[in-house]
Amino acid sequence: MTALSSENCSFQYQLRQTNQPLDVNCLLFLIILGKILLNIFTLGMRRKNTCQNFMEYFCISLAFIDLLLLVNISIILYFRDFVLLSIRFTKYHICLFTQIISFTYGFLHYPVFLIACIDYCLNFSKTTKLSFKCQKLFYFFTVILIWISVLAYVLGDPAIYQSLKAQNAASHHCPFYVSIQTYWLSFFMVMILFVAFITSWEEVTTLVQAVRITSYMNETILYFPFSSHSSYTVRSKKIFLSKLIVCFLSTWLPFVLLQVIILLLKVQVPAYIEMNIPWLYFVNSFLIATVYWFNCHKLNLRDIGLPLDPFVNWKCCFIPLTIPNLEQIEKPISIMIC
Numbered sequence: 480m481t482a483l484s485s486e487n488c489s490f491q492y493q494l495r496q497t498n499q500p501l502d503v504n505c506l507l508f509l510i511i512l513g514k515i516l517l518n519i520f521t522l523g524m525r526r527k528n529t530c531q532n533f534m535e536y537f538c539i540s541l542a543f544i545d546l547l548l549l550v551n552i553s554i555i556l557y558f559r560d561f562v563l564l565s566i567r568f569t570k571y572h573i574c575l576f577t578q579i580i581s582f583t584y585g586f587l588h589y590p591v592f593l594i595a596c597i598d599y600c601l602n603f604s605k606t607t608k609l610s611f612k613c614q615k616l617f618y619f620f621t622v623i624l625i626w627i628s629v630l631a632y633v634l635g636d637p638a639i640y641q642s643l644k645a646q647n648a649a650s651h652h653c654p655f656y657v658s659i660q661t662y663w664l665s666f667f668m669v670m671i672l673f674v675a676f677i678t679s680w681e682e683v684t685t686l687v688q689a690v691r692i693t694s695y696m697n698e699t700i701l702y703f704p705f706s707s708h709s710s711y712t713v714r715s716k717k718i719f720l721s722k723l724i725v726c727f728l729s730t731w732l733p734f735v736l737l738q739v740i741i742l743l744l745k746v747q748v749p750a751y752i753e754m755n756i757p758w759l760y761f762v763n764s765f766l767i768a769t770v771y772w773f774n775c776h777k778l779n780l781r782d783i784g785l786p787l788d789p790f791v792n793w794k795c796c797f798i799p800l801t802i803p804n805l806e807q808i809e810k811p812i813s814i815m816i817c
Contacts, residue, residue, distance in 0.1 A: 503653050504556060504573045511549045514755060518542040521756045525789035531611070533598040534763045535789070536618040537591055538756050540626065544580070548751075551576055574653040577751060578643060582633040583626075585658030585750035590625055592664060592762060599770045655749035665738045668765050672727075672735060675720055682721035719775045723768045730791045734761050764791045 522542065552573050560569050633639055676683065728735065734757065741748065767788050 504552070504570055507573060507577055508549070508552050508556060510752065511545060511552060514752065515542070515545050515549055518545060518756050521760065525760070531614050531618060532595075532602065533618050533621060534591075534595045534759060534766075536622045537595075537625075538759050540622045541754065541756060541759065544626075548576060548580055575643065578653070578655060579630075579633060581656040581750040582639055583630050584754035585656050585660060586629050586632065587625070587754060588658060588660035588664050590629070591759070592766075594621070594625070595763065596766050596770075599766055603770055603774055655751065657747045658750040658753060661748075661750070661753045662742070664762070666742055668762070669735065669738050669742060671765075671769075672724075675724055679717055679721040679724060682718055683724055686721050686725050716772065716775055720772055723772055726791055727764060727768050731761055731764060760790055764788055767791070 518541075522538070555568055555570060555573050558568075560567070740746070768791075
């Protein structure tokens, strides 16, 4: 009977071993790897002829930080316990590095949103006239300054330091920071979209029924026919808003629905996952549409040089109804390229 009980104990022990949950560090590695693959896919899908802007540089820097985090996790998982520059690294540092990155990402949403908005406003008004090289250097150092500033704030905040120190005492747990900035920013944009959609419901319905999909300059575009006596300057904010909504939702509707689900269910997503490149490009398109709408009285559809969106095809062609085929035109009478 003793031998039987020992066999049962051995069997139960093996069963517990096989049913152990996936190690937290391995799970972090897989999540970061998946995020990097998403970064590569998103950056590869974007348009390559976009002009220089702050958001592009920040997206590239975010992809680099994610890659750096994955490299650190991989090295620590491989060597498990090693000393580098008189500092001992163990599996605990995987959680520590990821927590620091989570806090840093969580505090970046408002600054990035604000700086990108200011950048597009200045580019639209053309108040800043910098050369191409100077503009690249300006964006590069601005991105570096933002990362250093937020990281210094995270490492110098006593509350965050105490949280990380307490985590060291209970190393079997690895909770991650959930950013409140993402929640309110997402809530703000979804509400703006909802109000805009409700106020221009009739115009949006009419446009969806009249919209045409065609090819122009080897690109698929949406265009909205108008009568030949229409003005070439956008005068009605409500009509223009409906066109912006159709163009925006034609690309980002699944992402908008995802944000609505997250808000309604109050899903808590760790900050190191929430700050991602698709989210930043979604914010980028929202900012571009907002800047266009607020400056619609300045838009001259004959001559317009505005920032190109890496994803949303802001090509609203206003083609007279008397023209049967867009392909026969070298240059449409008026085309808005955002």
